Amino acid sequence: MAHWQGERIVQLAGSKGACSDCSLFSLCLPKGLDDEHVRRLDEILQRQRPLRRGDVLFREGDGFRAVYAVRAGALKTYTISRDGEEQVTGFHMPGEMIGLDAVSLGEHPCEARALETSTICEIPFPELEELARAIPDLQRQLLRLMSKEIFQDHEMLHALARRNAEERLAILLLNFSERFARRGLSATRFRLPMSRSDLSNYLGLAPETMSRLFRRFQEQGWLHSRGKEITLKEPASLERLAGHCQERPCGRPTLSGPSSAD
Amino acid sequence: MAHWQGERIVQLAGSKGACSDCSLFSLCLPKGLDDEHVRRLDEILQRQRPLRRGDVLFREGDGFRAVYAVRAGALKTYTISRDGEEQVTGFHMPGEMIGLDAVSLGEHPCEARALETSTICEIPFPELEELARAIPDLQRQLLRLMSKEIFQDHEMLHALARRNAEERLAILLLNFSERFARRGLSATRFRLPMSRSDLSNYLGLAPETMSRLFRRFQEQGWLHSRGKEITLKEPASLERLAGHCQERPCGRPTLSGPSSAD
């Protein structure tokens, strides 16, 4: 499977400090690492890549060498079926991880593309594996991270298989709300970095349906949307809709994204 | 979340030898382990549980202590939403793994139930983690296993979001065909251990639709089905249907189940 090397981001920003907000790093800290470990972790987190909107981080079929942590911006990952059709498999916000689905095949089964100007940390996988062996907490964290992604995919399966369009959108909006809130941003006013068609694709709907849904939600007074800017005015109503989907009585995010913390 | 301890399978069959066909074990062997490692691996794979049709391996919310490898029989895993609705998240055949989605939460986010008389290996997770640290190949295998599950879930997302009912069934049938073949069984004649409603639930369809699909496929001469017994008569036709979904030109299983090998 050949790729256009031209479009690829080859340049690695060499210098600058480690991204201390990267998930693996921050997650390990609280567990208490000794200086030597911090230093080594720091070392492999050095490299950063700047991406502009539309830039490709990796293509389907690319050899798997590293996983990536989003520092700033946002990316989407998507598979491409033989007829060229895309299926968005996830949106990735700061602090979240990309590429874990490539470990088993040894190549990336999906493509990752920046939705806006983004910076990401490249974490070479062999080094990470090696280090995980030395640092039990890191190994555990890595396993947790992957496990969480499985768990979230299962919630998404549930949403796609059992929920109607309205419920899916409600789930998604609350999911993003929760992810923004976790980063210390507003849970009710935020900017969705992806297009409506990316959203609709992710939710297994037609773009037209997505558009109609936003209008309906707005008519109900549940939210205000102006382009990508969203203001949730009645989160409770959305929760009522999404509620059916929640696996637990309350509190736990229903469809929390591929975030790093757990 | 309280459970009926009564229905739980508490008894652990003590004695008998390790299950040498369990995925982790068999997967590590080819990589060449020394005797000591084999012995230790053997040790934690000792315990087996016999399950009868309908028996519950673990419930949603159960504390996470171990992962499980299917030795014989078949199980399904499913989440339960607040309104009591089930969503089947996977079918698990011999050599495949259950419970990896529980690592991050520390409790099982889904329920596992035997579809027929089954025996499974319980693999205590702390011991497994510990051993993975000592045996690099095992660590890698574990990461691969989880990565593969993510990858497969993404294929399933694609199927649910972008494929119609016929295509989904074709994909599923070929998937099972491939899984049976891998175990050395016939790829064209097999017995699906689950009910039509489990199948339909998994594929995000109504049971009635499933029934109609089987009839249609039979009318087309693509297969013969008598209850749970399936005979694929024109796999090529099914492949043509499912083909749209394949991520790669050919060869690779489209929606291969949570199997151990890769």
Added chain:
DNA sequence: CGATGGTTTGACTTACCTCAAGAACAGTGG
């Protein structure tokens, strides 16, 4: 500025769901 691609809106179609009623099947106990 015009070109391009994303978004909205409306009219129409359809794949799949729902409901309901039989038919086949699988246990269970006599």
Added chain:
DNA sequence: CCACTGTTCTTGAGGTAAGTCAAACCATCG
């Protein structure tokens, strides 16, 4: 071995949520 009973499966009729098509609208950007 055969009724009996509760499931699961099948089949049909009819409804509807969401898709498709097509056109207008609107941002963004060279």
